[in-house]
Amino acid sequence: MVHSTTPTSTDTVPPELELESRMGGVGTETTDRAVPVIDVRNWELTDEEWDAKAEEFWDAATTIGFFQLTGFGITRQEIEAQFAEAERFFALPGDTLATVAKPKGRNVGFEHRSQIRPSTGTPDEKESYQITRPLMEGMWIDEDANPSVAGFREASLAFEAKCHEVAMRVLEFFAVKLGFPKDYFRKVHDPESDLHQCTLRMIHYMAMDARHNVADEHGNPIWRAGAHTDFNLLTLLFQTDGQSGLQVMPGAEAGGDVQAWTPVPARTDVLTCNIGDMLMRWSDDRLKSNFHRVKAADIGVDIPERYSMPYFAQADRDAVIAGPRGKYPPMTAGEYLDMRIQANFGKAESGKR
């Protein structure tokens, strides 16, 4: 995938978007590619082991762009507890959820069937709630008035902090392999900064009954999440046992005629990770941000609900994205994000946080 060489222009369509708009078809499924599994042993690694892990991360990220972690330092109990928080949250009445509605152009708050992907042109069949630390004013549910979610804010922020630490540790491998200091990416993902942009998202894909689970006029299913790449540096995706649907496709093949998608079975104790567009640009396109989507199983059957939780590590708005080889002109993470949001979602969404 080629990135725009006119990064500050908001009138041109970035190649990522042009490609994404051709990704809406069903395609085929393949289990031929493997998503590598990397065990980081609770981060207790000798220097030699760390160097060997760095090679494993680099191999995965320069090829399929997806990898899975085990032993990453967040327990199954902690993950299940946060999924339970998410379930209680989405069970709140609609008018209560509307008190924390997502403002346009900001990755924060609650949205319901509102995210339209350029690949599909239809809203994703899901609802979500996003936490971005500096943007939370007025974005928390009143827990006194809604005791079913008592403790949600504290638990979610604690979980978010754990995700942040995992993401920063993974980014250390890429920093060193790219020739930067080990803490290079950590320094530009500062949770204390007003310009911090990392986001924890809880997603609820609603159940569908067979009568509503129908194909459109092109034979396409209703998409839970249409095909896309992520805008950020690194995504950590928590899934829950048996609630599958995620499929991935390496970018190099995405432009071809046959689009073959690889399912990533859902497991609570495995953390699925992918490279995003910002890290692809920051690595002069060596690390691959790849297409993925969430497909409800077959058309015409009842589909159970599904929960997932991605954590998006996204550099602070004032961080300057400049690859070591200088392939692209430097631009800030804020400018980059505005460009992508503008291209994907139109003028109304850009220029705001």
Ligand SMILES: O=C(O)CCC(=O)C(=O)O
């Ligand atoms: O829910 C999932 O499995 C994937 C979600 C995703 O790709 C996203 O929110 O960017």
Ligand SMILES: [Fe+2]
């Ligand atoms: Fe994604």
